[in-house]
Amino acid sequence: MKSSFPFQCSFLPKFSIHIETKYEDNKGSNDNIFDNEAKDVEREVCFVDIAYDEIPERYYKESEDLRYFKSEKTSRGLLQEGWRDTQDPIMCSYKLVTVKFEVWGLQTRVEQFVHKVVRDVLLLGHRQAFAWVDEWIDMTLDDVREYEKQMHEKTNIKVCHDQQEHSTNSSSLDEIEIHDKAST
Structure with a gap:
């Protein structure tokens, strides 16, 4: 199974995060799982231990x-x-995880920082997926897809709402509030 989520920030056109995911029935023993995708790219392999790696307090x-x-x-x-x-x-x-921040003088620091933040997010998310197994183990694939759809919509509403709080355009905020009320 494979999934990709390329994120780009329109106000920082020289910044991108690309996360590609593949799942295998093994213990992390496939060193070549991404070789076709990243032949000429410098890589660092990090094992994330969901039980024993430290997370922010x-x-x-x-x-x-x-x-x-x-x-x-x-x-x-x-x-x-x-x-x-x-x-x-x-x-x-x-x-x-591929991070690009093509701004001279800041590139290395920003890319290293983003890699650490992404690692922390993945560690926390995978810990939670394991710890919440009793909540999702009985879900069908259709249940999972519906849950994903609901979370996608809620996330988009929240992101739009947060962006609008920092904007002077209040009419879009009204549309979000109307959508929010309609979905509850």
Whole structure:
């Protein structure tokens, strides 16, 4: 399975983030999963340990600490040190993250910072996906697609709303509020 989310910021045309995802039924052992896509690109491989890598303290929740979490529905959990070698079933989510910030003098710092932020977001998101397994394990593919659609709409409304708060155009904000009321 593969997915890509290229994000570009229109007010920073020299800035882009491209995240490509592939899933495989292994423990992260495929070193060549993205070789066709990035032959001439300098890469650094980072393993993200959803149980033992540190997350920012403000995001820590004991209920999402996978060293102490055990799923009631699947009995998965209590990930011990070295869990990647002992857990079954296991799936690896491979991410190829490409950041470009083509502004002289800032490029390296900004790209390194964005890579760290993306890593932190992926770590937190994958921890939550595991910790919330009891909420989604019984969902059908149609249920998942409907949930994705709802979250996409809510995210777009929030992003538009936040952008409008910083803008002087209030008529668009009224449209968002009307849409918000219609969807509730």
